[in-house]
Amino acid sequence: MQPVLAFDVYGTLIDTLGVTIELERRLSDASKAGEFAKRWREKQLEYSFRHSLMGAYVPFAECTREALVFTDRALQTGLSDNDRDHLMAVYAELPAFPDVVPALDRLRDAGIRCVAFSNGTEEAVNQLLTRAEVKSHMDAVVSVDAIKRFKPAPAVYAYLRTRLETRPEATWLVSSNPFDVIGATHAGLRSAWIRRHSDAPFDPWGIEPDMTVPELETLADRMMR
Structure with a gap:
């Protein structure tokens, strides 16, 4: 068979880390790009686990956006709403x-x-x-x-x-x-x-x-x- x-x-x-290059352009401190990409991915997965366990399903893109906002806050990178929208568009490509x-x-x-x-x-x-x-x-x-x-x-x-x-x-x-x-x-x-x-x-x-x-x-x- x-x-x-x-x-x-x-x-x-x-390659989810393919977003790193765009992060280097968007972050005021480009040295944080690698850590940002890694934490964004880790939090994206964590949020999918939590939504699933809670029985509070949302589309995966919403987990991705929530993780992006969290990572921005955690690393204090000060992304604007336009930056976030742009990075979400990059993640889709x-x-x-x-x-x-x-x-x-x-x-x-x-x-x-x-x-x-x-x-x-x-x-x-x-x-x-x-x-x-x-x-x-x-x-x-x-x-x-x-x-x-x-x-x-x-x-x-x-x-x-x-x-x-x-x-x-x-x-x-x-x-x-x-x-x-x-x-x-x-x-x-x-x-x-x-x-x-x-x-x-x-x-x-x-x-x-x-x-x-x-x-x-x-x-x-x-x-x-």
């Missing part, structure tokens, strides 16, 4: 990692279905992947927005299988985010962790991915053996 690969989007296909398209093309040429699976709304993810020139290399986009829950809730992985009409053992979650990998594995899916940074730690929960690779072309090599 051929596997179906469901790729996380933010941080796996799309982030670049893909360079290994994404070559790996997807190889996998699809081998007959392996590749879908995007994201916390973002379907509209937002379609636009993001289109601008990053990735959308045409995917078979579909699946968004958690349909069930108003965020990863890593078990319901989102069950919804993924329902949409794809696949069995757990043939459904792979591919992500650079350990929480996503652990959530999918806990829900009975197969999982691949994309360890894009050699010093990135994995959560010590006693749940390990089925595969760990440094980038997507290595994933394609392993899947096509």
Whole structure:
């Protein structure tokens, strides 16, 4: 049975730190750009977890904006409303990692279905992947927005299988985010962790991915053996 690969989007296909260059232009202290980008991303995920646990779902873009406001306050960077609107627009046009398209093309040429699976709304993810020139290399986009829950809730992985009409053992979650990998594995899916940074730690929960690779072309090599 051929596997179906469901790729996380933010941080796996799309480089969320790609906003750093624009932050360097917008912040009065450009040296804070790297820390700002990192904290913005961390808070974005934290807010998605909190909204999901509270049963107070909002679209992922709202989590992103809330995290932007918090980070601005925490680092005292003094962004204007125009700055924030501009940075949100930049976040909607982030670049893909360079290994994404070559790996997807190889996998699809081998007959392996590749879908995007994201916390973002379907509209937002379609636009993001289109601008990053990735959308045409995917078979579909699946968004958690349909069930108003965020990863890593078990319901989102069950919804993924329902949409794809696949069995757990043939459904792979591919992500650079350990929480996503652990959530999918806990829900009975197969999982691949994309360890894009050699010093990135994995959560010590006693749940390990089925595969760990440094980038997507290595994933394609392993899947096509």
